[in-house]
Amino acid sequence: MFHRFCFCLGLWRLVGGLDYYYYQVLEGKSVTLSSDLTELKNDEQIHWWIGNKDTVIAEINVTANRFSVFDDVLDGRFRDRLKLDNKTGSLTITNTRSEDAGVYELQTNQISRAVILKVSDEMRVWAEQSVTLSSGVSELKNDDQIQWRFGNEDILIAEINKQTNRFSVFDDVLGGRFRDRLKLDKKTGSLTITDTTVEHAGVYKLQTNNEINTVKQTVRAFKEVSVTMGNSVTLSSGVTEMMDDDQIQWKFGEDWWFSSEYTLIAEVNITQIKFSVFDKVLFGRFSDRLKLDIKTGSLTITNTTVEYKGDYKLQTNYIDFTFRLIVCDEILVMEGDSVTLNSDLTKLNKYDQIEWRFGDEDTLIAEIYKQNNRFSVFDDVLDGRFRDRLKLDNKTGSLTITDTRTEHAGVYELRFDYVRKRSFILTVGSVHCCGPTEAVIRLVLSALVGMATVIIVLYDIRSRRAEQDQAHIHASQT
Numbered sequence: 001m002f003h004r005f006c007f008c009l010g011l012w013r014l015v016g017g018l019d020y021y022y023y024q025v026l027e028g029k030s031v032t033l034s035s036d037l038t039e040l041k042n043d044e045q046i047h048w049w050i051g052n053k054d055t056v057i058a059e060i061n062v063t064a065n066r067f068s069v070f071d072d073v074l075d076g077r078f079r080d081r082l083k084l085d086n087k088t089g090s091l092t093i094t095n096t097r098s099e100d101a102g103v104y105e106l107q108t109n110q111i112s113r114a115v116i117l118k119v120s121d122e123m124r125v126w127a128e129q130s131v132t133l134s135s136g137v138s139e140l141k142n143d144d145q146i147q148w149r150f151g152n153e154d155i156l157i158a159e160i161n162k163q164t165n166r167f168s169v170f171d172d173v174l175g176g177r178f179r180d181r182l183k184l185d186k187k188t189g190s191l192t193i194t195d196t197t198v199e200h201a202g203v204y205k206l207q208t209n210n211e212i213n214t215v216k217q218t219v220r221a222f223k224e225v226s227v228t229m230g231n232s233v234t235l236s237s238g239v240t241e242m243m244d245d246d247q248i249q250w251k252f253g254e255d256w257w258f259s260s261e262y263t264l265i266a267e268v269n270i271t272q273i274k275f276s277v278f279d280k281v282l283f284g285r286f287s288d289r290l291k292l293d294i295k296t297g298s299l300t301i302t303n304t305t306v307e308y309k310g311d312y313k314l315q316t317n318y319i320d321f322t323f324r325l326i327v328c329d330e331i332l333v334m335e336g337d338s339v340t341l342n343s344d345l346t347k348l349n350k351y352d353q354i355e356w357r358f359g360d361e362d363t364l365i366a367e368i369y370k371q372n373n374r375f376s377v378f379d380d381v382l383d384g385r386f387r388d389r390l391k392l393d394n395k396t397g398s399l400t401i402t403d404t405r406t407e408h409a410g411v412y413e414l415r416f417d418y419v420r421k422r423s424f425i426l427t428v429g430s431v432h433c434c435g436p437t438e439a440v441i442r443l444v445l446s447a448l449v450g451m452a453t454v455i456i457v458l459y460d461i462r463s464r465r466a467e468q469d470q471a472h473i474h475a476s477q478t
């Protein structure tokens with residue numbers, strides 16, 4: 001029973017390609033990386049690697065009846081902590097440490113897949129995604145009783161009584177914030193919350209068979225916010241007016257995926273009537289760039305550059321929420337010219353997978369599978385608007401668009417390494433309407449506004465400006 005009280009498991013899919021499994025585990029607990037096999041075939045061969053196929057840590061060869069873990073690799077970091085299930089090929093890491101975080105790879109006869117493991121003292125969930133809170137048992141016993149509770153007031157949200165075979169969710173509590181969002185697994189007692197929002201961040205407790213020992217599972221919600229380089233972005237506190245005892249803290253963390261280190265950058269303490277920004281931290285990175293709204297506690301970052309991408313954690317009396325800020329490069333190109341969207345990679349690694357996507361629908365326009373040396377452009381998509389115009393640099397993965405037209409304007413996304421990405425906003429100007437001044441458009445994003453809306457706003461402003469400029473030109477010609 002390695003799974004006792006810990007983690008969540010979810011198959012995550014970035015919009016479009018690149019499937020991978022993502023596990024979170026609380027430091028010190030065990031996690032089982034699943035092979036998804038229910039039994040091994042007679043000729044099954046399984047390999048578990050850490051890193052991009054760097055080091056084998058477990059291997060199964062059924063023909064040779066060999067089941068091996070290599071826990072002496074990497075200076076014995078995994079010593080006595082690896083367990084291989086000889087029925088399914090799943091791999092368990094016990095007593096996890098922060099350095100276990102990273103990318104693992106699984107290869108079986110049928111599949112090859114990346115598994116990302118995050119080890120920390122908290123759980124992270126993307127807004128609008130699902131999270132599964134594990135009961136810690138693989139199968140409920142006949143007399144098991146389980147209760148799931150939420151929040152500071154320990155509100156009962158789900159209950160299982162195996163003896164009477166009763167499975168209940170109470171999704172009308174707390175003003176219905178869980179309505180149609182709770183799913184109980186009848187076999188394991190695990191609880192899934194679907195379509196999470198900021199309201200579902202908080203502490204979940206699991207009580208089993210009246211054990212006094214309750215387990216806290218903290219779910220913090222995430223939201224992606226994007227801003228064009230050079231512009232300002234406001235991260236909303238969600239508070240419309242602060243109350244007497246309100247406290248708000250903003251913290252910044254750079255490596256959003258694996259690290260949990262955050263630095264305090266702004267704070268409001270109404271009790272003390274104190275508003276502070278700490279813009280000298282992190283070598284003055286935020287100097288003169290932070291503004292705290294005295295009424296709402298919302299945080300504005302002005303004149304953004306790529307240095308400001310990362311996680312901004314908001315903690316108030318009621319909310320624990322993280323904004324992940326993406327700073328887009330904005331590129332202006334004249335119609336007919338070529339433009340290169342720079343991957344900023346100096347070389348491609350052996351197992352790199354890279355995707356270029358375009359527009360609101362995230363249409364795949366180019367792809368690299370370095371392992372097979374496959375470089376593909378899909379220039380027949382979107383009615384062929386990219387036909388014979390795409391060039392992929394086989395050294396760096398950068399994408400060049402030749403002979404640009406206005407229909408190539410929009411958002412391009414480079415996705416690599418399963419989780420990282422870069423975004424570009426391409427503006428295609430014509431000699432008439434777009435001078436360099438066109439780039440200076442103030443765009444303040446409300447934190448709860450999604451990317452699609454933002455882009456529409458941007459284009460709306462743009463096209464209106466263009467029309468006005470055109471009109472102006474016409475007027476002055478007459």
Ligand SMILES: *[C@@H]1O[C@H](CO)[C@@H](O)[C@H](O)[C@H]1NC(C)=O
Pocket residue numbers: 045061062063064
């Ligand atoms: C698995 O074992 C069989 C039988 O000993 C052997 O022929 C085969 O090469 C082994 N496979 C690997 C990948 O070692």
Ligand SMILES: *[C@@H]1O[C@H](CO)[C@@H](O)[C@H](O)[C@H]1NC(C)=O
Pocket residue numbers: 067086087
């Ligand atoms: C699998 O593991 C179990 C328990 O450790 C052991 O009893 C069994 O012999 C193993 N089977 C094989 C094929 O190694």
Ligand SMILES: *[C@@H]1O[C@H](CO)[C@@H](O)[C@H](O)[C@H]1NC(C)=O
Pocket residue numbers: 247269271272
């Ligand atoms: C806010 O001020 C009160 C009163 O001085 C103090 O007790 C509390 O710890 C402060 N909160 C923070 C987050 O500094």
Ligand SMILES: *[C@@H]1O[C@H](CO)[C@@H](O)[C@H](O)[C@H]1NC(C)=O
Pocket residue numbers: 303305
């Ligand atoms: C914005 O940042 C850039 C680069 O850091 C700097 O050169 C520029 O002067 C800044 N603009 C404003 C308005 O602060």
Ligand SMILES: *[C@@H]1O[C@H](CO)[C@@H](O)[C@H](O)[C@H]1NC(C)=O
Pocket residue numbers: 373394395
């Ligand atoms: C990259 O492209 C160049 C020019 O088309 C070609 O000569 C070279 O073989 C390619 N390299 C790889 C690794 O595909």
